[in-house]
Amino acid sequence: MKDSSGQARGTRRIAGRLGVLGAAVALVVGTLIAVTVPAALAATLYSNNFDSGDLSGWTKSGGTWGLATDGSQVYQQSKSDANDARTWYTPGSTFTDYTVQARVKPIAFGAATRFVALNARVQSATSEYRLALLDTNQAQLQTVDSGSVAVLGSTSLTVSTGTFYTLQIQVSGSTVTGFVNGAQVGSGTSSLFPSGTVGFSTFHATASFDDLLVSSIGTPPTPTPTGTATPTPTAPPTATPTPTPTPTGGGGSDTGLIGYAAISGDGHGPTTGGAGGPTVTVTSLSALETEAANTGPEIIRVNGLFSGSGEVTVTSNKSILGVGANSGLTGIGLKMKGQSNVIIRNMNISKVTASSGDGDAIHIETSDHIWVDH
Missing domain, CATH: 2.60.120.560 (Exo-inulinase; domain 1)
Structure with a gap:
């Protein structure tokens, strides 16, 4: 089914503009996930x-x-x-x-x-x-x-x-x-x-x-995990059986893992994406396709808005992070099939038509621990 803009929608799909939504999007596909809302990078x-x-x-x-x-x-x-x-x-x-x-x-x-x-x-x-x-x-x-x-x-x-x-x-x-x-x-x-x-x-x-x-022109916030422990640059937040509620009165925005994203279970650890792997910045669609398909953990910073058709296949243990408010994909979707432990954040994805790949802005199939937010 399509909406009025010609974008395909359906079960287990997120279609439309991701990265400019007013709230985080939560998915349930297989074993899953919770999402958080980071601070706005630019108005x-x-x-x-x-x-x-x-x-x-x-x-x-x-x-x-x-x-x-x-x-x-x-x-x-x-x-x-x-x-x-x-x-x-x-x-x-x-x-x-x-x-x-x-x-x-x-x-x-x-x-x-x-x-x-x-x-x-x-x-x-x-x-x-x-x-x-x-x-x-x-x-x-x-x-x-x-x-x-x-x-x-x-x-x-x-x-x-x-x-x-x-x-x-x-x-x-x-x-x-x-x-x-x-x-x-x-x-x-x-x-x-x-x-x-x-x-x-x-x-x-x-x-x-x-x-x-x-x-x-905004500056990306520095991620800070919940709690009082001092974080290290690459270590994931400590998993806890029961997430501790955020204290009231603090304001601000927490970009650490909360809810099911922070819990191990069903043979899987917490959702950490590419933590522990190298960080690379891509400035072209071909570079994004190459890095997203690599094996092993990797944090991929997407700097630019890339146009085309089809979809980019994302493998397990990846973080796909849009740089600023203007980075992402036009006419191209992200696809995760049979993958685990992926974080997608701050990506502006639009104008993905039904004939482009699977027809989704983000296509998730038989995958678990996928964390998507803006």
């Missing part, structure tokens, strides 16, 4: 996947902007000969230090040196920070000041029409950093624009834009 300032058709607050300058269907409903610029087609969102309050991310798909380019772009700290139609995909197979992080362009950083990148790319710009103080598909493509400093909004632009090109997310 969402604005988001729009354009499925609802809401374009309130958006300003346009040049080109032909409107809603279109491109897999899902997207925001699209469809005039191929438009010179400096731009659109930006006008928020109710000022955006200062933040991360903006969107999926961007070049549809067609005109003559040479054309581009499609994601924009940050937008001041007007001619002033902003810009992360552009050029038809010359480059990604450039630029400052645009009253139409005058300066390059903060660039890298060679195959830019293909008909392909979605995940673009991200981080602005913090005077530092501007750009990422494409989770890989940094440039960074620099500029004091031109201390604050500003977000938007999209094209230059003699048509493009689709989707899954816009603006979030404050």
